[in-house]
Amino acid sequence: MSQIPLLSILIFLPIIGILFMLLIRNNSDQSSNNLKLTALWISFINFIISLYLLFSFDQNDPDFQFVEQYFWIENGITYHLGVDGISVLFVVLTTMLVPLCILASYESIKFSIKEYLISFLALETFMIGVFCSLDLVLFYLFFEGGLIPMFLIIGIWGGERRVYSTFKFFLYTLAGSVFMLLAIIYIFIQTGTTNVETLLNYNFTRNEQIILWLAFFASFMVKIPMWPFHTWLPDAHVEAPTAGSVILAGVLLKMAGYGFIRFSIGFFPEASELFAPFIFALSVIAIIVTSLIALVQEDMKKLIAYSSVAHMGFVTLGIFTFTVQGIEGGIIQMISHGIVSAALFLCVGVVYDRLHTRDISRYGGLVNKMPIYAFSFMVFILASLGLPGTSGFVGEFLVLLSIFSINTYFAVFATTGVVLAATYSLWLYRRIIFGALIKDELSEMVDLTRREILIFAPLLVLTILIGIFPKPVIDIIEPSTKKIVSQIENKLR
Amino acid sequence: MENFLYLLPEVFLFVVATILLILGLFIKNIRLINNLSIISLLIGLILIINQPYQSIFDNSYVIDEFSTVFKSMILIGSIASLMMFISSKEDLHIDFYEFPILIIFATLGMMVMVSSNDLLSMFIGLELQSLSLYVLAALNRNSLLSSEAGIKYFILGALSSGLLLFGISYIYGFSGNTNFNLIAVNYDTESLGLLLGIVFVSAGLAFKISAVPFHMWTPDVYQGAPTPITGFFALAPKVAAMGLLVRFLLNSFGEIYLDWQQIIFFISIASMAFAAFAAIAQKNIKRLMAYSSIGHIGFALIGVACVSSEGLRSLVIYLMIYLIMNIAAFSFILSLKRNDAYFENISDMSGMYKNHPFSTILIALLMFSLAGIPPLAGFFGKFYIFVAAIESNMTFLAVIGIIASVISAFYYLRIVKIIYFDEPKDEFDGFSIRSLNILFYTSSFLIIAFFIYPVPVLSVAEYAVRSFF
Numbered sequence: 001m002s003q004i005p006l007l008s009i010l011i012f013l014p015i016i017g018i019l020f021m022l023l024i025r026n027n028s029d030q031s032s033n034n035l036k037l038t039a040l041w042i043s044f045i046n047f048i049i050s051l052y053l054l055f056s057f058d059q060n061d062p063d064f065q066f067v068e069q070y071f072w073i074e075n076g077i078t079y080h081l082g083v084d085g086i087s088v089l090f091v092v093l094t095t096m097l098v099p100l101c102i103l104a105s106y107e108s109i110k111f112s113i114k115e116y117l118i119s120f121l122a123l124e125t126f127m128i129g130v131f132c133s134l135d136l137v138l139f140y141l142f143f144e145g146g147l148i149p150m151f152l153i154i155g156i157w158g159g160e161r162r163v164y165s166t167f168k169f170f171l172y173t174l175a176g177s178v179f180m181l182l183a184i185i186y187i188f189i190q191t192g193t194t195n196v197e198t199l200l201n202y203n204f205t206r207n208e209q210i211i212l213w214l215a216f217f218a219s220f221m222v223k224i225p226m227w228p229f230h231t232w233l234p235d236a237h238v239e240a241p242t243a244g245s246v247i248l249a250g251v252l253l254k255m256a257g258y259g260f261i262r263f264s265i266g267f268f269p270e271a272s273e274l275f276a277p278f279i280f281a282l283s284v285i286a287i288i289v290t291s292l293i294a295l296v297q298e299d300m301k302k303l304i305a306y307s308s309v310a311h312m313g314f315v316t317l318g319i320f321t322f323t324v325q326g327i328e329g330g331i332i333q334m335i336s337h338g339i340v341s342a343a344l345f346l347c348v349g350v351v352y353d354r355l356h357t358r359d360i361s362r363y364g365g366l367v368n369k370m371p372i373y374a375f376s377f378m379v380f381i382l383a384s385l386g387l388p389g390t391s392g393f394v395g396e397f398l399v400l401l402s403i404f405s406i407n408t409y410f411a412v413f414a415t416t417g418v419v420l421a422a423t424y425s426l427w428l429y430r431r432i433i434f435g436a437l438i439k440d441e442l443s444e445m446v447d448l449t450r451r452e453i454l455i456f457a458p459l460l461v462l463t464i465l466i467g468i469f470p471k472p473v474i475d476i477i478e479p480s481t482k483k484i485v486s487q488i489e490n491k492l493r
Numbered sequence: 494m495e496n497f498l499y500l501l502p503e504v505f506l507f508v509v510a511t512i513l514l515i516l517g518l519f520i521k522n523i524r525l526i527n528n529l530s531i532i533s534l535l536i537g538l539i540l541i542i543n544q545p546y547q548s549i550f551d552n553s554y555v556i557d558e559f560s561t562v563f564k565s566m567i568l569i570g571s572i573a574s575l576m577m578f579i580s581s582k583e584d585l586h587i588d589f590y591e592f593p594i595l596i597i598f599a600t601l602g603m604m605v606m607v608s609s610n611d612l613l614s615m616f617i618g619l620e621l622q623s624l625s626l627y628v629l630a631a632l633n634r635n636s637l638l639s640s641e642a643g644i645k646y647f648i649l650g651a652l653s654s655g656l657l658l659f660g661i662s663y664i665y666g667f668s669g670n671t672n673f674n675l676i677a678v679n680y681d682t683e684s685l686g687l688l689l690g691i692v693f694v695s696a697g698l699a700f701k702i703s704a705v706p707f708h709m710w711t712p713d714v715y716q717g718a719p720t721p722i723t724g725f726f727a728l729a730p731k732v733a734a735m736g737l738l739v740r741f742l743l744n745s746f747g748e749i750y751l752d753w754q755q756i757i758f759f760i761s762i763a764s765m766a767f768a769a770f771a772a773i774a775q776k777n778i779k780r781l782m783a784y785s786s787i788g789h790i791g792f793a794l795i796g797v798a799c800v801s802s803e804g805l806r807s808l809v810i811y812l813m814i815y816l817i818m819n820i821a822a823f824s825f826i827l828s829l830k831r832n833d834a835y836f837e838n839i840s841d842m843s844g845m846y847k848n849h850p851f852s853t854i855l856i857a858l859l860m861f862s863l864a865g866i867p868p869l870a871g872f873f874g875k876f877y878i879f880v881a882a883i884e885s886n887m888t889f890l891a892v893i894g895i896i897a898s899v900i901s902a903f904y905y906l907r908i909v910k911i912i913y914f915d916e917p918k919d920e921f922d923g924f925s926i927r928s929l930n931i932l933f934y935t936s937s938f939l940i941i942a943f944f945i946y947p948v949p950v951l952s953v954a955e956y957a958v959r960s961f962f
Contacts, residue, residue, distance in 0.1 A: 022851070073947055115850060137876075141867040141944065148861050151906070155914050163914055167906060174866075174902055178895040182879065182888070189884050 005068050006053050007081040007132045010046060014121035017042030026114040039117040043099040050095040057088050062479035076193040080135040085480030087131040090254055093338045097250045098124045100455050101243035104346055108353050109157055116157060119149040130255045136184045136194035144177055158239040165239035172232040176222030183215035200266050213271035216264050223256035227286035230309045237305035242349030249308050250342035254334045257315045269488040276320040280410045286313035287417035294424045300348045300358045303428055310417055311337045318399035321406050322488055327481045329398025336391035343380045343459040350452055354445055365437030370447040374433045376456045383463045385425040386418055391466035496549040502540035503604055509533040510597040517590035527579050530593035531572055538568045553611030553672055562957035563607040563736040566816055570728030571600045573820045576928045577721035577827055584833045585719045587632045599625035603733035612661045612671040623650050630718040642717025649710040653700030660693025673744035691753050701734035705763035708787050715783035723779055724823030727786050732812050739797060743961050750800045757798040764791030765897035772904045777837050778826055788901055789815050792894060795878050799885040802962035807877035809954035814874040821859050821936035828923035844917030852924050855937040857909045862940045864905040865898050870943035
């Protein structure tokens with residue numbers, strides 16, 4: 001405990017940035033530039049700190065590290081932070097994406113830049129908090145608090161139907177989450193604590209587990225999202241500004257996947273086992289149905305949004321196999337999706353900034369004018385469809401492997417999803433990038449600027465690096481995953 | 494005579510109000526009278542905190558932890574509404590020096606209410622409060638709406654007082670006592686008359702806290718009364734009547750709580766559900782706040798329905814947070830003015846973030862807090878209410894509350910939508926008034942920073958509960 005409170009610094013540095021930015025007036029180009037630089041530096045410093053966290057993280061220790069615990073509300077509800085192999089990567093993913101998002105918004109946000117950046121930094125605080133908190137009330141606080149800045153980001157800087165989308169997003173997620181709140185309160189009253197570490201070793205009765213599991217599930221299934229409660233996601237994605245979509249796909253969806261691993265299967269293994277076939281069925285339906293829906297989309301962002309739902313289907317499949325492989329696959333799939341879908345939304349943002357339309361039919365033959373863009377888009381599309389050698393493959397392969405060992409039918413259906421993913425992704429790519437450049441309005445398109453290359457480069461490197469050499473990532477995840485799996489097995493026995 | 498020494502804060506405020514009443518005849522400086530009133534209320538606050546705990550006048554007037562905490566809340570509410578008054582008296586045509594004095598008298602009545610341990614002293618306090626409030630509601634004589642509000646409030650208030658008295662007579666008739674503690678000893682559990690008495694007294698008090706189905710006066714009075722007075726209605730009388738309700742029910746009928754629990758149960762559910770739907774269609778921000786307060790009272794009543802120390806604690810926490818949020822809400826409503834004209838329609842606020850970026854962030858956060866979204870203060874109020882409800886095996890009530898809070902999130906979000914997403918209008922010039930800014934910024938700060946260090950509020954609530962459990 002004597003070390004520096006690294007996690008608290010990570011969480012509260014953006015808040016300090018906000019306070020600092022409130023002091024800057026926003027009345028000229030110069031000052032808005034200052035605001036952007038401040039936000040960028042704050043988030044970049046946060047990224048550096050999280051890298052330091054990653055390197056000083058002990059890979060062989062399956063327990064929570066960098067633990068901080070202070071008195072907060074009362075005995076049992078404490079300010080309790082810590083990361084293990086599962087959460088540390090999500091923290092780094094978050095801190096990496098936020099500066100990229102701020103960079104990506106440099107030109108595209110035309111008004112109220114100060115409020116925009118403040119919302120983003122606040123969102124970063126909440127996102128990091130979700131992955132670090134080891135107390136259920138604290139978790140809920142961060143989990144729900146993230147809705148406020150996201151509501152504003154979509155609602156103020158979004159597209160035409162932004163009000164409808166942002167209300168739908170907010171009310172859907174809120175309605176799902178409040179049941180989790182009741183469950184958390186019930187847990188608190190039953191056990192007298194909301195400390196995650198203690199609760200992981202607590203045995204709930206079977207009936208309790210079922211009710212509580214359903215309450216947590218209601219929240220996570222809306223957030224991840226699972227079919228049939230996924231409809232808010234395409235709407236929110238389409239209307240959100242590029243950076244908003246990036247964060248939504250890159251991090252917000254992962255909160256729910258993380259919640260499934262940490263809480264649903266960690267606290268309620270019996271109920272999870274009971275409901276696993278149900279989850280498998282929903283996931284497989286999600287994979288196939290949303291892939292088919294993605295095939296007919298005319299809007300690029302909508303297509304990628306539906307593909308996100310399909311990819312999240314693999315995540316839930318993997319998690320509920322209760323095998324080391326499956327959970328690892330789910331986590332790697334989430335991280336890879338966090339990088340790849342973020343990059344794909346950024347790709348859409350690049351052409352949207354130039355032509356102000358997301359209509360696929362308005363594009364075609366971009367490779368002639370934008371070779372660098374075409375190349376990076378290709379890498380991400382291939383990663384999204386799970387080509388070996390990219391990060392998308394590792395996760396999907398592990399998940400399929402584990403589900404195959406449990407139930408062949410689900411595995412077969414899930415694999416058709418991979419084929420469908422290839423179809424819609426490649427078709428999207430063909431329609432935008434290849435073909436002859438015949439449309440007049442496209443003749444003015446310019447290739448990626450230096451700023452945009454700077455955004456794509458780290459994502460590109462990571463996609464390929466994880467694809468060909470996933471061992472460092474797996475090394476970090478493995479001890480904690482093994483611990484969770486053995487805990488579940490102990491409880492089930 | 495010794496008894497009056499224990500009444501020091503009450504006596505002090507009474508004397509001050511009387512002196513100010515005479516002073517006001519000769520000095521035509523309303524600002525001075527108002528400032529003197531604020532100062533004397535502050536002194537009263539200090540006296541209350543240092544008041545020794547005692548039950549006096551044959552145990553008909555109790556000064557204990559509970560009454561001290563509630564009185565402090567009431568005085569804070571009164572001070573806030575006096576600060577709102579001074580900023581707007583000319584423009585709202587309520588520049589009468591009687592305003593601060595009536596507020597002090599109402600405050601005095603409320604202090605008697607939360608301390609009273611006897612049906613008679615309870616009624617005296619209630620009437621002192623109500624009579625002052627009737628006058629306050631109709632203070633703007635030239636406004637049709639204000640006069641209507643005053644009349645409406647008077648007629649319905651008189652009806653509720655009648656109900657209350659009727660109930661009191663039943664309780665006295667069937668137990669032979671007016672003292673809460675003696676009633677508890679003497680009543681006959683089999684008698685239906687006593688139950689009738691409880692029902693009537695609860696109905697009378699439900700009028701005062703504007704719980705459904707006794708809420709009808711609230712929207713009209715909130716809309717019609719001048720805004721500083723509406724703010725006062727939302728702040729102090731609700732807290733006082735709630736405190737009185739708790740003491741009446743727990744002290745005299747704590748043993749047979751199963752008999753009255755279902756009444757509270759019902760009005761709590763009805764208030765939450767009704768307010769959640771009714772507020773959606775509102776166009777006037779004050780009407781919306783009226784429905785919002787009905788909903789909040791519904792939540793607070795869950796705390797009463799629990800009949801446990803947890804429940805009472807959550808009630809006190811909830812009321813404290815409610816008080817802070819309403820101070821913030823009414824001080825920003827009063828800031829919505831342009832060239833001496835006040836704006837009350839929600840649509841008038843459209844796009845105001847262009848002109849008032851910082852205040853608008855705070856208003857948005859206030860709305861999120863009223864909706865109960867973490868990490869803001871409003872969330873913790875609801876959190877503790879739900880903890881208490883589930884602990885007392887009233888999960889059903891908690892589920893209804895949760896659903897109501899999701900529905901009511903919609904109308905709070907609508908305000909956020911209007912102030913942020915819609916087309917901007919002209920600048921408001923009320924955001925530079927100092928006294929309003931003090932109120933708005935302090936209460937906003939408390940709402941936002943509450944989660945960092947919630948311990949003081951929690952321990953105050955725990956302290957208040959000691960009188961009962």
